[in-house]
Amino acid sequence: MNSAALSMLWTAAVETLTMVGAATVLAVLGGLPLGILLAATAPGGILEKPWLNRILGTVVNLGRSIPFIILMVAIIPFTRSIVGTSIGTTAAIIPLTVAAIPFMARLVEGSLREVDPGVVEAAHSMGAAPGEIIWKVLLPEALPGLVLAITVTAVNLVGYSAMAGAIGGGGLGDLAIRYGYQRFRGDVMLQTIVILVLLVQGMQMLGDKIANRLYHRN
Amino acid sequence: MKPGNHCLSERCQFQLNPRFREMRGEANLFRFLDRNHLFFRRRGFFIQGCGNLIRLQNLTKTFAGKDEVRALTGISLEIPAGQIYGIIGPSGAGKSTLLRCINMLERPDSGEVWVADTLMNGLGPQELRSARKKMGMIFQHFNLLNSRTVSGNIAFPLELAGTDKRVMRRRVEELAELVGLTDKLQAYPHQLSGGQKQRVGIARALATEPTVLLCDEPTSALDPETTSSVLELLQDINEKLQLTIVLVTHEMAVIQEVCHSVAVLEDGRLKEAGPVVEVFTRPKSEAAQRLLQGFLSARFEVSRQSPDGTLIRLTFLEERANQPIISKLIRSHQVDVNILFGRIDQMKGAPFGTLMVELAGPPEQKAAAMEFLEANGVGVEVMER
Structure with missing residues (x-):
């Protein structure tokens, strides 16, 4: 492997990590509150509001039903209004985030709903307010599940980011398509795949490790 | 003999x-x-406070759903201060619903719930939360926070009440000593036995010095030996802290062991209520007779x-x-x-x-x-x- 190919791989890997990292952080910032809202307003939730729950649920489903490659192109005007351009790695972060927020929100909702209702009832019996139940009961009790939800979202974003080449986002997936596939460079294809596999494995292992450390159940 | x-x-x-x-x-x-103060008190020679702490008036509760369930029908009950008051009945009799009406975890459709001088179902959300801070509750499945240690669990209601950190630490230690878990303060719930978990539940429920302790089948998930040690603790607390305890159970043995008075529930209706000795020796209702038959014939x-x-x-x-x-x-x-x-x-x-x-x-x-x-x-x- 020559140094040009190596630097190409390095640049692509950094682009992927930038896109996935930034989109994951933004997805947590957006998806966590949305997921909490979905769980809290659901029937039987601590702030039961069926109409709000139905509206949010519909919006989230809408976001999740659009294929990422189409979503990316469809929201170009929105992307441009935020980052000033619709091409490049930074521009790709916006559609990645938009796609990841509803995904993350559903996973958060699921983890929060798995918290033992008895524990929530106990908190009610102690006079806890809804906000205190969210911060002091639901989130801490669901923390291991939330860490796994973030991990799954990040892994999912690695996959999505491979499509970012369509809007000039770069990254490992883009490199594999342009060099590995279109220029018949089997070696580049193999190298990117190996890096992607290692990346995903590493992320999952880290997520599992943190979740296990937080998991105080048998 | x-x-x-x-x-x-x-x-x-x-x-x-x-x-x-x-x-x-x-x-x-x-x-x-x-x-011999305690000895006489146990026999009801002097019941604390004399007055009633909890007064339930004509409570009715229906659970909506595919088939409507009439959980409670016209229940009126008076629970004297300082007593251990048992509520017994077969499963589905509405015992737990009745208990949850006392702190409004279930809202009755009609009727009045009085605790001390407060009409519980007349309170707004904020007032209800303050009122609940003066009532402790323990559960069949303990309902501890798995993410917190024993000490964190006992401190939880104190945090909600905005207690000062230093006061909190001292109070947690006192409570751990009361329930005999001083050496387990740093353990997580999953490292404890059922009996120990219920002791944590009891310590947590007592943290804010409540006037009443509501117990929902507190020993039903425990083995017989642990059951008697938890019941002993409840009795001890009742005497030491002069705390009124309302205890829901389906086991006559639990009523016999710790309760001063008992209410018998069946199909959401109050069948009989009175001092335990009376109900056990001269049951008036068929419901009480049925419960006793199973209990005594086994013996x-x-x-x-x-x-x-x-x-x-x-x-x-x-x-x-x-x-x-x-x-x-x-x-x-x-x-x-x-x-x-x-x-x-x-x-x-x-x-x-x-x-x-x-x-x-x-x-x-x-x-x-x-x-x-x-x-x-x-x-x-x-x-x-």
Whole structure:
């Protein structure tokens, strides 16, 4: 492997990590509150509001039903209004985030709903307010599940980011398509795949490790 | 006492409780009463506060759904301060719903819930939360926070109440000592046994110094040995802190062991309520009789010895049965009395006697004999004719 190919791989890997990292952080910032809202307003939730729950649920489903490659192109005007351009790695972060927020929100909702209702009832019996139940009961009790939800979202974003080449986002997936596939460079294809596999494995292992450390159940 | 000892006299009671013997030599009655304070209190000699702490008036609750379930129908109940008040009934009787109405975890459709001088179902959300901070609750499945240590769990209600950190730490230590878990403060719930988890639940419920402790089947998930240790703790707390305890259970043994009074529920209706000794020895409702039958028959299996005998169960209440009634009966009536089984039970410390006898003789004499017994304050129940 020559140094040009190596630097190409390095640049692509950094682009992927930038896109996935930034989109994951933004997805947590957006998806966590949305997921909490979905769980809290659901029937039987601590702030039961069926109409709000139905509206949010519909919006989230809408976001999740659009294929990422189409979503990316469809929201170009929105992307441009935020980052000033619709091409490049930074521009790709916006559609990645938009796609990841509803995904993350559903996973958060699921983890929060798995918290033992008895524990929530106990908190009610102690006079806890809804906000205190969210911060002091639901989130801490669901923390291991939330860490796994973030991990799954990040892994999912690695996959999505491979499509970012369509809007000039770069990254490992883009490199594999342009060099590995279109220029018949089997070696580049193999190298990117190996890096992607290692990346995903590493992320999952880290997520599992943190979740296990937080998991105080048998 | 051996079977066949049919007279439960005052003297017998003194023998059962050696502390009474001191009374003879005791010059100062007040000193004696003071020294034996707990002993007398257990027997209900002086019930704390005298007034009622909780008053439920005509509570009705229906659960909507595919098939509507009438959980509670017109329940009125008064729970005196300082008592351990049991609520018993078969599963689905509405016991837990009734308990949850006291702190509004379930809102009754109609009726009033009074705790001290507060109308609970008249409170707004904020007022209700403050009111709940003065009521503790423990659960069948403990409902501890898995993400917190024992110390964190006990501190939780204190955090909600905005207690000062240093005060909190001291209070947590006190409570851990009260429930005997000082060495487990840093453990997580999954590292504890069921009994230990319930002790944490109790410590947590007591953290804010509540006026009442609501217990929802607190021992149903525990083995018999742990059950009695948790019940002992509850009794201890009731005496030490003079705390009113409302306890829901489906086990008669739990009621017998710790409760002063009991309410019997069936199909969402109140069937009977009163002091435990009364309900156990002279159950008026069929619901209570059914519950007792299962409970008592498991303890003595007795059958008729002769085909024309009548099997009856006699119950002796402490203050009424201080005469040699059986020998009087034999002398004054033309019946033979065959004593098959006798036992003395401790009802929350207070003794009451049960005797299974078979009466033989002419039918009219047997009827007269039973009348004689009843007239002398003995509970008579015909088991087999």
